[in-house]
Amino acid sequence: MADNDGWLIDAHQLYSVIDDLDLSSKDLNKAMKKALATSSRMIQTEAKKNLRGLSYKGGPIKNPMFLSRGVNTLVYKSGRGASISLLDNRKATVRYKGGNYKNPAYLLRFIERGTDERELKGRGKYPRGTNRGVLEARPFFAPAVQAKYKAAQDILNDGIEKELIKIANKKRS
Incomplete structure (x- = not known):
């Protein structure tokens, strides 16, 4: 795994294949985006599955299907990477037509x-020191990444190869 939690691809082999096939940058970006999307989707589905299986002392988490929408994937427009994250740049609650919508990523x-x-702090109705409790950490995302990292990397490599070969065959015919 890279220092920035990204994936590592052997660039020398990739660029030698690109040179052999004489591909344009548009075709290359298309192939990279498709391969990145399939491999990141694998980790996303594993994280969603782990989230649905979580439970606390009071029982299972309510609305796990709604919460699983907060596991976001993003393939960069350049086709040079993808991110799978729980963080969303929107606010905790956003007003939509039909009522309040809680952001699951939050x-x-x-x-x-x-x-x-x-x-x-002791202002208003409740005295100072009133305990508001603790929510115990229940990691579901990090184990999903660790479990599917190698498989996603293999799918990424295979997907890039297949897409490049498919594009090259179209050019030849």
Whole structure:
């Protein structure tokens, strides 16, 4: 795994194949995007499956299907990488037509990392030191990445090869 939690691809082999096939950058980006999308989708599905299996002392998590929508994948437009994350740049609640919509990605970070114990400062109705509890960390995303990392890397390599060969065959005919 790379330092920035990205995937490593042997670039020398990839560029030698590209030179042999004489591909344009548009064709190459298309092949890379498709391969990155399939390999990142594998990790995303594993994370969603792990999330649905989580439970706390009070029972299983409510609405796991809704929460699983917060596991985001993004393939970069350049075709040079992809990210799978729980973080979303939208606010915790966004007003939509039909009522309030809670952003699942906002809630998932608390399930993955947990929360610290919080106490009130003693203003208003509740006295100082009123305990607001702790949410224990239930990691589901990191184990999914560790479990499917090697398989996703293999799919990425195979997908790039297949796409490049398919594009080369189209050019030859």
